[in-house]
Amino acid sequence: MNIIIASVISLGLVGVALGLMLAYASKKFHVERDPRVEHVLAALAGSNCGACGYAGCSGAAEAVSRGEAPINVCLPGGAEVAKEVARIMGAEFTGGKIKEYAVVLCHGDISKARKKFTYHGVPTCAAAVLLEKGDKACSYGCLGYADCQRACLFGAIKIKDGLAIIDRDKCTGCTLCVKACPKAIITMVPAKEKRIVFCMSKDKGPVSRKLCDISCIGCGICVKECPFAAITMNDNLATIHYDKCTNCAICEEKCPTKSITSG
Numbered sequence: 707m708n709i710i711i712a713s714v715i716s717l718g719l720v721g722v723a724l725g726l727m728l729a730y731a732s733k734k735f736h737v738e739r740d741p742r743v744e745h746v747l748a749a750l751a752g753s754n755c756g757a758c759g760y761a762g763c764s765g766a767a768e769a770v771s772r773g774e775a776p777i778n779v780c781l782p783g784g785a786e787v788a789k790e791v792a793r794i795m796g797a798e799f800t801g802g803k804i805k806e807y808a809v810v811l812c813h814g815d816i817s818k819a820r821k822k823f824t825y826h827g828v829p830t831c832a833a834a835v836l837l838e839k840g841d842k843a844c845s846y847g848c849l850g851y852a853d854c855q856r857a858c859l860f861g862a863i864k865i866k867d868g869l870a871i872i873d874r875d876k877c878t879g880c881t882l883c884v885k886a887c888p889k890a891i892i893t894m895v896p897a898k899e900k901r902i903v904f905c906m907s908k909d910k911g912p913v914s915r916k917l918c919d920i921s922c923i924g925c926g927i928c929v930k931e932c933p934f935a936a937i938t939m940n941d942n943l944a945t946i947h948y949d950k951c952t953n954c955a956i957c958e959e960k961c962p963t964k965s966i967t968s969g
Contacts, residue, residue, distance in 0.1 A: 782878035
């Protein structure tokens with residue numbers, strides 16, 4: 707019985723000693739945390755999407771408080787969040803980044819684009835692309851196996867008729883879908899822009915037209931008709947330069963395959 711009592715007392719003393727040591731260490735090595743961090747964290751979108759380049763919103767908040775990240779670090783939050791972060795940090799808000807949204811540069815769904823074989827593998831774009839660049843006859847087209855949809859934290863992407871479609875109203879511009887697409891056919895477009903070339907094919911016209919009804923055939927009509935010289939032809943593919951585009955819609959009206967259309 708005495709042994710048990712002695713053991714309990716010994717353990718109690720050890721516990722007290724360890725507690726005192728931890729208390730001392732906590733005080734000795736305490737690092738003051740900028741109180742603004744919690745306020746910035748509360749102001750951020752809270753999606754922990756990683757689009758800012760940091761390990762979640764807490765990492766971004768820490769970086770902002772240290773002056774290592776810009777006020778408008780939160781892409782999903784946009785200008786409103788940037789304004790609030792600027793207020794917390796006592797900084798001047800001079801305007802956020804131009805709002806952008808993601809677009810899939812392909813309109814070749816199952817009714818318009820041909821298949822070259824039936825795919826029975828793992829139902830992901832990353833897996834399908836390893837087999838002859840995918841089952842779609844156009845090697846530049848969307849495969850529709852939803853890698854981008856799974857990456858999106860905001861429910862902005864759906865798959866319809868074998869094609870990824872992005873809901874502009876739900877897109878926060880986080881760019882996660884851009885990183886998830888193994889075909890690299892998702893890009894960010896300024897929100898003010900309306901006309902988009904929904905094609906990435908660099909095949910010559912006769913080839914691309916056989917593979918997809920709505921492909922850019924490199925005819926150059928849009929280039930000739932644009933009164934603002936906002937379109938160029940590169941590798942058989944029309945490219946719109948948004949710094950010159952006025953959204954006049956002439957290119958959309960003149961495009962014979964309707965690969966240029968409203969976003």
